[in-house]
Each structure stands twice: as C-alpha cells, then as structure tokens.
Amino acid sequence: MHKLIALSAVLLSALCQADAAxxxxxxxxxxxxxxxxxxxxxxxxxxxxxxxxxxxxxxxxxxxxxxxxxxxxxxxxxxxxxxxxxxxxxxxxxxxxxxxxxxxxxxxxxxxxxxxxxxxxxxxxxxxxxxxxxxxxxxxxxxxxxxxxxxxxxxxxxxxxxxxxxxLPVNYRQVARSKVLFASGEEQIDAADIKILDRIIFYIKNDPRIFAVYLDGHSDSVGRRYDNRQTSKVRVEDVERYFIKQGIDPEIVTTRFHGDRYPVASNKTAAGRAENRRVTIRIEQREDMPIPDNLLFKPKTRTQTTASGD
CATH class of the missing domain: 2.60.40.2540 (Immunoglobulin-like)
Structure with a gap:
C-alpha cells in the first residue's frame, strides 16, 4: 500500500511539472x-x-x-x-x-x-x-x-x-564534388558518364553563384608514367569538350592532368586501379552573392494574418 502511494505521488509530481512547464x-x-x-x-x-x-x-x-x-x-x-x-x-x-x-x-x-x-x-x-x-x-x-x-x-x-x-532537383552539395570513371584504356566518356555530367551542368546553368569549374584527369599506374599522363590529359579534355558543347562558359573551366601521381586507392588491385582511372569535377560557388530576385519564391500569401483576422 505504501509503495502504491509513493508511486502515485511520483506520477502526480511529474504531471504537475509538465503542466507547470x-x-x-x-x-x-x-x-x-x-x-x-x-x-x-x-x-x-x-x-x-x-x-x-x-x-x-x-x-x-x-x-x-x-x-x-x-x-x-x-x-x-x-x-x-x-x-x-x-x-x-x-x-x-x-x-x-x-x-x-x-x-x-x-x-x-x-x-x-x-x-x-x-x-x-x-x-x-x-x-x-x-x-x-x-x-x-x-x-x-x-x-x-x-x-x-x-x-x-x-x-x-x-x-x-x-x-x-x-x-531544383539537385542541390550544390550533391554536385560540388563529383567524378566519372574510365575502363582500362578508355579515353572517352560514355552514357553513364554523360548522365553524371548532365546533372552537374544542369546545376551550373541554374545557379548564377557558380564561378569556377575544375576538371582533373587521373590514371592508374599501369604502363609508362608519360603515357599515363597523356591518357589523363585526353580524358579530362573529353570531359571539358562536353561541358563546353553543352553551353558552359569555357572561361570558368580549368583543366589539369596528373597521370598516376595522385591515386585514391591501391594500384595493386583491379578495384583500386578502377578507382584511380578518373576525372574529378569540382565546382565553386560564391556563398556571399545574393540570390537573384527571379530565383526567389514569392508565395501567394504575402502577409501573415492571425485567426481573428487582425
């Protein structure tokens, strides 16, 4: 009986605290x-x-x-x-x-x-x-x-x-850092790559705050270092051509090629080499630039009213 009274007191105290919040x-x-x-x-x-x-x-x-x-x-x-x-x-x-x-x-x-x-x-x-x-x-x-x-x-x-x-169907964070991968010996972008690039290009065209696009070509370590560097150059230039063909201003695009100098995975495995054969795409945004008025949402309900109509 005493335990029941004590438990009731605790519950009553909790209810009172909630009511008094x-x-x-x-x-x-x-x-x-x-x-x-x-x-x-x-x-x-x-x-x-x-x-x-x-x-x-x-x-x-x-x-x-x-x-x-x-x-x-x-x-x-x-x-x-x-x-x-x-x-x-x-x-x-x-x-x-x-x-x-x-x-x-x-x-x-x-x-x-x-x-x-x-x-x-x-x-x-x-x-x-x-x-x-x-x-x-x-x-x-x-x-x-x-x-x-x-x-x-x-x-x-x-x-x-x-x-x-x-x-928009995509945000800056989702496309700011991207990459396309290449099969061994492959130098041209394919349909899967184009799908990735089109998403990035769409965003660039719809965000006037984007001021720079950096394209970096890479290869695995198979073959001579000079040949790998040339392969990475051909790959990144193919991506660059596609961007420009789709209407991206060439003045904001910077391309670089590095061969096998910067691997992101081990070149000792097939999976690692596949990760290293890549072109990375980095876009930069002016965060302090105001969003143009034509991109702002203008709700139909412009002024808040209370339920009483005041």
Missing amino acids: LDYGGDIETTDWSVSGSVFECRFEQTLAGYGKAVFYHEAGEDVTFQLETLKNLMSYSQARVSILPPPWQPSARSEDLGVARIIKDTPNLRLDATRTNQFLHALLEGKWPAISHKTYYDQNRFVKVHLSAVSFPQFYQDYLDCVRQL
Missing part, C-alpha cells in the same frame, strides 16, 4: 506562419514568441526536415521528448509519443529525421499540435515545452507546396 507557441489568436525560399530551398516556419522558430526546412534534392531554432535555448543539451498533442479544445484526445531527439548547442538546436518531420506535417493537417518538451539546462526540476499550433496551417501549407514544386 514554460510553454512557447502560438494559439488561436497569435499563430504566426510564413513561407520563404528560392529554387534552392524552402523555409516553412512558425514563430515561437519569446523562444525562436519552428522550421520545416526543405532543401532542393532532399526530403524535408524539422528544425528548432532558438533565440536562447533553455533546454538541457540531451535527449528531449518529441510528441504530437491534441489541440486544447480536444483535451480528452490522446497524445502520440514520437520518441526523443537531441538538443545541441549549434544552430539549429534540434533537427528531426524526415520520417518524424513528415509525421509533424501530417499531424498539423489533422489539426494536432506537434511538441518538443524537455527539462531546462539550469534546473533539472524545471521544464520547457514548445509546440506548433495548427491554426491557419492549411492555408500556408499550400504556399509551402508551391515552393517545393519550384525547387
């Missing part, structure tokens, strides 16, 4: 959604007044991820609870536990995998409220909860979908 997020009067982006990324976010932003971040070529960006993080740098709550007007409905995610010191302070991010979006479409809750870093007995309000979500979700539809 500092709660950040919108309500029916103050929910604040916005959508912004470009052909490179979309940000679908809700302001958490006094705490930061809850962001659905969708980069070109990737799945969407949920991010928590705080003005000043209050949560302990450890595993926080992830859940989906019923809206306040359905207090008897059940919550859904989605496990835990780590709070970190970098920005964003929390990032969810694509699966749980899409569960968040689905919940908001159903009118539910996704939430992150955790103890504070300064007091183990104090708790913080942030929640996303579903108020006005469907309206802004359509803007988010419009933004996603105009994203």
